[in-house]
Amino acid sequence: MSKNPAVTMNWMIPRTLFGPEHTDFRTTVRRFFAEEVTPHRERFETQQHVDRELWRKAGALGLLCPTMPESYGGSGVDRRFSMILMEEQAYAGDSGCGFALHSDIVANYIQHFGTPAQKEHWLPRMASGDTITAIAMTEPGTGSDLQNVQTRAHRHGDHYILNGSKIFITNGYLSDLVIVVARTEDASGAAALSLLLVESGSPGFSKGMPLKKIGMKAQDTCELFFQDVSVPVTSRLGEEGMGFIMLMQELAWERLMIAIMCMAGAEYALAETLAYVQQRKVFGKPVASFQNTRFTLAELKTEIQIGRVFVDRCMEQLLESTLQIDAAAAAKYWCSDLLSKVVDACVQLHGGYGYMLDYPIARAWIDMRANRIYGGTNEIMKEIISRTL
Numbered sequence: 001m002s003k004n005p006a007v008t009m010n011w012m013i014p015r016t017l018f019g020p021e022h023t024d025f026r027t028t029v030r031r032f033f034a035e036e037v038t039p040h041r042e043r044f045e046t047q048q049h050v051d052r053e054l055w056r057k058a059g060a061l062g063l064l065c066p067t068m069p070e071s072y073g074g075s076g077v078d079r080r081f082s083m084i085l086m087e088e089q090a091y092a093g094d095s096g097c098g099f100a101l102h103s104d105i106v107a108n109y110i111q112h113f114g115t116p117a118q119k120e121h122w123l124p125r126m127a128s129g130d131t132i133t134a135i136a137m138t139e140p141g142t143g144s145d146l147q148n149v150q151t152r153a154h155r156h157g158d159h160y161i162l163n164g165s166k167i168f169i170t171n172g173y174l175s176d177l178v179i180v181v182a183r184t185e186d187a188s189g190a191a192a193l194s195l196l197l198v199e200s201g202s203p204g205f206s207k208g209m210p211l212k213k214i215g216m217k218a219q220d221t222c223e224l225f226f227q228d229v230s231v232p233v234t235s236r237l238g239e240e241g242m243g244f245i246m247l248m249q250e251l252a253w254e255r256l257m258i259a260i261m262c263m264a265g266a267e268y269a270l271a272e273t274l275a276y277v278q279q280r281k282v283f284g285k286p287v288a289s290f291q292n293t294r295f296t297l298a299e300l301k302t303e304i305q306i307g308r309v310f311v312d313r314c315m316e317q318l319l320e321s322t323l324q325i326d327a328a329a330a331a332k333y334w335c336s337d338l339l340s341k342v343v344d345a346c347v348q349l350h351g352g353y354g355y356m357l358d359y360p361i362a363r364a365w366i367d368m369r370a371n372r373i374y375g376g377t378n379e380i381m382k383e384i385i386s387r388t389l
């Protein structure tokens with residue numbers, strides 16, 4: 001097994017997205033995962049969340065909220081830096097750090113829709129890692145049909161009284177601040193939804209223990225409960241009733257983020273497997289020498305290269321602000337399907353060792369499955385694409 005397969009991926013198609021400043025940043029990120037995350041993985045998995053201190057270490061290195069303006073504690077850089085963070089996390093075989101959701105989803109909502117006071121208060125704390133954030137949309141009875149959210153926030157003077165529950169919330173257990181999607185009017189449908197900033201420790205706000213997942217065991221995912229939680233009106237993000245519209249603004253980026261992680265995950269799986277089949281001998285020959293192995297790897301390499309070109313092109317379009325919602329949906333569904341196919345084939349090439357969690361490929365196999373479900377299921381992605389035909 002190679003210690004760092006990413007450095008040996010000389011089979012990857014040359015990429016044109018990055019300049020020298022990105023390469024330097026990649027080196028810093030790679031070192032962070034190698035030194036601060038990989039050695040502690042088993043403990044993180046046992047406790048079902050990473051250490052709070054890890055967030056502060058990442059913040060000190062400028063690895064949280066990199067695209068935030070410097071005035072709010074970020075580095076004011078472009079989204080290729082976020083892409084590098086996601087890729088390096090995948091190349092390190094990590095699925096425990098919920099940094100991307102915090103830095104590239106929650107922080108964006110606060111930056112785009114927050115009042116000056118909200119931005120000044122929360123963004124620097126998020127960039128330093130002192131405040132960990134989550135976004136809570138999904139409910140036990142509402143997932144793909146987000147417009148059906150039942151969590152309610154009734155207005156009483158200058159406060160809302162929040163009641164309801166959320167499920168499967170990434171970073172939920174460690175979260176200090178949660179964007180909660182709630183119904184602020186009795187009307188049904190999307191027009192009655194608002195976004196509320198709810199602080200951990202607010203009376204009536206409680207958290208379940210981290211949920212026991214098939215994979216992504218070090219990532220904290222939990223239920224949140226709200227019972228008569230008093231939320232100041234000043235903690236509403238954006239206009240009342242505009243929650244759904246706000247959630248739609250960044251969907252292309254949020255779906256591309258999953259495609260980015262899936263492509264890097266597929267590259268990681270192939271690199272790990274190449275290293276394995278070259279050293280494992282069966283019938284006196286390396287597994288790599290069998291025609292079945294060579295053809296399987298050739299097919300995987302080809303499809304990974306196709307996916308890589310598509311995702312990098314989507315990223316270019318994102319940077320030019322021309323990425324269409326259906327292209328992002330296509331990237332999310334196709335790359336997460338590809339990751340499943342690649343990792344499964346790679347497990348097969350590992351034989352029984354591929355089923356053992358001591359091997360990175362086994363971890364990759366249990367981790368990859370959620371990508372076809374979260375961020376909008378792949379079936380919903382196909383709905384979106386079909387509407388454009």
Ligand SMILES: Cc1cc2nc3c(=O)[nH]c(=O)nc-3n(C[C@H](O)[C@H](O)[C@H](O)COP(=O)(O)OP(=O)(O)OC[C@H]3O[C@@H](n4cnc5c(N)ncnc54)[C@H](O)[C@@H]3O)c2cc1C
Nearest residue numbers: 135136137138142143144168169170370374375376377379
């Ligand atoms: C590890 C993990 C982390 C998550 N993190 C978060 C988070 O941080 N915040 C958050 O809010 N949520 C989070 N989620 C929730 C996730 O976004 C939802 O699970 C997802 O949107 C699907 O909703 P659901 O589970 O209710 O499935 P359902 O909506 O009940 O779907 C069940 C099945 O029906 C299919 N289906 C639904 N509608 C249609 C349709 N119109 N046409 C065809 N098929 C359809 C789906 O594709 C799926 O196969 C997370 C989930 C996981 C697994």
